[in-house]
Amino acid sequence: MGYAPPNAAQLAEIVARIKRLGGCRDADNRRDIMAITDTVMEIEFTPCIELRQFTIVSGSNAMPTASVTMLVHGDEVTGAAVGTGPVDAAIRALQRSVADVGSVRLDEYSVDAITGGTDALVDVSVKLSKDGKTVTSRGARTDIIMASVEAVIAGMNRLLREEHEDRSKDSD
Numbered sequence: 001m002g003y004a005p006p007n008a009a010q011l012a013e014i015v016a017r018i019k020r021l022g023g024c025r026d027a028d029n030r031r032d033i034m035a036i037t038d039t040v041m042e043i044e045f046t047p048c049i050e051l052r053q054f055t056i057v058s059g060s061n062a063m064p065t066a067s068v069t070m071l072v073h074g075d076e077v078t079g080a081a082v083g084t085g086p087v088d089a090a091i092r093a094l095q096r097s098v099a100d101v102g103s104v105r106l107d108e109y110s111v112d113a114i115t116g117g118t119d120a121l122v123d124v125s126v127k128l129s130k131d132g133k134t135v136t137s138r139g140a141r142t143d144i145i146m147a148s149v150e151a152v153i154a155g156m157n158r159l160l161r162e163e164h165e166d167r168s169k170d171s172d
Contacts, residue, residue: 003037003043006037006040014033014036014040017036018033018036032136047161048073048101048161049071049072049160051068051069051070051153052069052076053068053069054069054149055068056089056145058086058089064085064088064089065081065082065083066080066081066082067080067093068080068090068093068149070094070097072098072101077098077100079094079097080096081095087109090145090149090152091106094149094152094156098156098160101160102160104130104155104156104160105128105129106128106152108125108127109124109126110126111123111124111144111148114140121140122141122144122147123138123139123140125137126148127155128152128156130159130160135158136155139151139154
């Protein structure tokens with residue numbers, strides 16, 4: 001995958017995290033393995049998407065609408081969309097905002113409450129794809145919309161980042 005060889009401790013941690021994911025069953029896991037390796041070896045990349053702001057309007061007599069302003073490869077982009085609910089509207093607005101650099105599809109969306117109560121911490125998991133590549137990413141917040149936006153942007157950054165990034169530098 002183009003990485004400098006990890007040291008023994010890094011390799012052990014990479015293998016342990018991959019095993020927790022269930023191993024390397026298919027090609028879709030390549031991006032997950034790269035994300036784990038980047039994290040363990042502390043390889044950083046400059047995100048190609050940065051959220052500036054988002055606004056959601058929703059209610060009993062309102063069409064759920066979202067607008068987002070982001071930096072996409074350094075250019076400010078504003079997008080808006082309506083949806084079946086506020087989360088759907090937010091995700092559609094994000095997708096429209098990056099449409100000029102790539103068509104990102106939402107394949108799966110799931111949410112779990114980590115804690116109880118009205119201020120519960122939620123864990124949002126999304127599976128996104130672009131040009132045959134698939135990634136899974138997560139967001140965790142007390143606000144389900146923000147957790148969803150965080151998960152989608154993290155996945156979009158992994159899908160849209162430059163394929164030729166240099167991971168061969170020694171991280172020690």
